[in-house]
Amino acid sequence: MRMTPDHVSALDDILRWRRDVRHFRPDPLAPELLDRLRRQMDLAPSVGNSRPWRVMQVEDPARRAGIIASFESCNRRAAREYSGDARRDYLALKLAGLREAPVHLAVFTDMAVEEGRGLGRQTMPEALGYSTVMAIHTLWLAARAENVGLGWVSILDPAEAGAILGAPPTWALAGYLCLGYPLHETDTPLLHETGWQETKVTDWRIV
Template structure:
């Protein structure tokens, strides 16, 4: 178990080899085993295969990434611009994972006081998919530098669907047990403590 969690790293360098359909079917089935609040299962996944739609996603990333870089002071901005923060051009599989905020399943159980539990359930599904992918030697990269509204419009998602994660999947060029941002000197991997009160 520790080995799986250690090798779960966010991947940004992918080989372009396609992923076989039976493997993607296994990942989809394992994702469905995720826990969710009230058994609502609110995650909705769009596989983005269209070259035109991918190009729009990449444009969104590049625009948002440029704006993010400008939020840093000059020295950190230069370092930021050297980081590879997405594998959008190389990854053979793109998955846009949404949370259906209007889901009727579960009848509201467990989310009357914490409606954000729907989105948390989708995050759990993403994590389950991530571990299942790594068990198959598939890398996953979570792209968070995107305009979620623009992505939803590009993919023609229903209005009640909120983008929770945009994932790149593929065979990694290399594997490492050290986070990429640590390797590139952005921030070291530090442990957090549990507080007792």
């Protein structure tokens, strides 16, 4: 299939409006929508076709509460790394939508995956984890195209989160994702709006 200028324009819109969403409406996401997102995640590339990502959709209230408690504990510890105005600014940030988002997805990398038979990982074994990140990014763009917001929660202890969710020991947490319809539509990153930091252009060098 040959892509057209319309495809280029649509992709530019999706990339530009992809945001790390922290404020969600409580409206549920339809099962058929989630199924479409899963199928689009299946299209993500992976090293050696290993497809190491594993997804848990977290519905159990006790497990969700455990994840929220873990986040809040880790967030308090992170705040202690700042002082003065920086601590005040950090504490003012909304860094997760765990209580509001209707869908929680925990995405893991299966470090013992047999698929791919190690192809492409002999010199860069970390490519296995990169593959999971590619799958998350594919899901992120697919969600944006459906007008669904995604927030990536990284302020978690991976081992504690895995224990809360009952993940197998060979699964390493890559990201805990909140999905739902955004409370506000904006093409401006939250960290820009709060004055935390502007985005720099890519350091792209010819060598």
